[in-house]
Amino acid sequence: MEKQFKIFVYKEGEVPLFHDGPCRMIYTIEGQFINKMEINTKFRTHNPHHAHAFFLPYSVTRMRHFLHDLRSFGRIVADYVNIITAKHPHWNRSLGADHFILACHDWGPYSSFYVPELVRNSIRALCNANTSERFDPMKDVSIPEINIRGNKLEGLNNGGLSPSKRSILAFFAGGNHGPIRPILFKHWKRKDQDIQVYEYLPKGLSYTDLMRKSKYCLCPSGYEVASPRVVEALYNGCVPVLISKDYVPPFSDVLDWKTFSVTVPIEEIGELKKRLMGIPERQYKRMQKRVVQVKRHFELNSTPKRYDVFHMILHSIWLRRLNVRL
Numbered sequence: 001m002e003k004q005f006k007i008f009v010y011k012e013g014e015v016p017l018f019h020d021g022p023c024r025m026i027y028t029i030e031g032q033f034i035n036k037m038e039i040n041t042k043f044r045t046h047n048p049h050h051a052h053a054f055f056l057p058y059s060v061t062r063m064r065h066f067l068h069d070l071r072s073f074g075r076i077v078a079d080y081v082n083i084i085t086a087k088h089p090h091w092n093r094s095l096g097a098d099h100f101i102l103a104c105h106d107w108g109p110y111s112s113f114y115v116p117e118l119v120r121n122s123i124r125a126l127c128n129a130n131t132s133e134r135f136d137p138m139k140d141v142s143i144p145e146i147n148i149r150g151n152k153l154e155g156l157n158n159g160g161l162s163p164s165k166r167s168i169l170a171f172f173a174g175g176n177h178g179p180i181r182p183i184l185f186k187h188w189k190r191k192d193q194d195i196q197v198y199e200y201l202p203k204g205l206s207y208t209d210l211m212r213k214s215k216y217c218l219c220p221s222g223y224e225v226a227s228p229r230v231v232e233a234l235y236n237g238c239v240p241v242l243i244s245k246d247y248v249p250p251f252s253d254v255l256d257w258k259t260f261s262v263t264v265p266i267e268e269i270g271e272l273k274k275r276l277m278g279i280p281e282r283q284y285k286r287m288q289k290r291v292v293q294v295k296r297h298f299e300l301n302s303t304p305k306r307y308d309v310f311h312m313i314l315h316s317i318w319l320r321r322l323n324v325r326l
Helices: 028-039 060-066 070-087 090-094 116-120 181-188 207-213 229-235 266-277 281-298 309-321
Strands: 007-009 053-055 099-103 123-126 168-173 195-198 214-220 239-243
Touching: 007 028, 028 060, 028 099, 028 309, 053 309, 060 070, 070 090, 070 116, 090 099, 123 309, 168 207, 168 266, 181 195, 181 214, 181 266, 195 266, 207 214, 214 229, 214 266, 229 239, 229 281, 239 266, 239 281, 281 309
Parallel strands: 007 053, 053 099, 099 123, 168 195, 168 214, 214 239
Antiparallel strands: none
16 A cells, blocks of 8 residues: 555645644544645645545534534535536546545534435545444445544553553543433442543543553443544553444454454443453453554554554555445
8 A cells, every 4th residue: 555555635625624624622633634635745646647546625523613504514515526526537437436535523424415426435434433324334434533632643642551550440431422321320420439430520530540540441422423532542551442333443444343442232331340340351461452552553643654543544445445446
């Protein structure tokens, strides 16, 4: 991939809806990817005839600031694709199959529903990788949700304490929204020192420190299936516990999530402690070691590095592009 893959970025569209996106907070990945793709000299080509794939650089998060209903989203995206198809021949030769979008906002999938070929043919790199909302793992790419709160990208992956020094069995803190978290709170909110579940952290407690001290970090879905806690867990050397429905974890065609995470069905939330206590210490240490090994694939760097999240996204798109026959 590194030697061959070339991407053409369409120049149509104006800031802020196009060629721009948030580079901080929960939808960081949208702006960071667009920016890095725009200035990249290794994978980007300005000659569309040399391109293997074509990037449509619009930000759903930016659109959400200016548009407040899905129909308006749909009109913008449909008009944009119509401009592309009228001006360039590349979409028409594959009906969009060698084109891709990237969106981390919850409305990301819906932004594509108003262009049938975009949903049916194109590669959609989405944080909200929900198969019940037409996410297709064979064609689409699940990307991680990364919450950057400060201005620095490097140094966020603290690693945490060694397995023997992690005194908390499992930890979660977050808002009570969506269908899954109320069940988690009902069973575990402030009821067990081994399973520390909070809606709001008490004064004096540090979210990051608690992650660093925990063996397992609970990652229940909220309104949508994706959660930034998955990446936060990996950064802090904490084994993620995925509690979701219809969620395809990021880069699943390359990474074996069973080796460094635990999946708990919604129906078994009440048995969470029993389930985690039943994992042998030796198996936990193997998973924790793999967490440390795979976290580099979720790192976001100012200047992209081999195997980081920017390269992982491109690699996933490259794999799917190989399946497209023109």
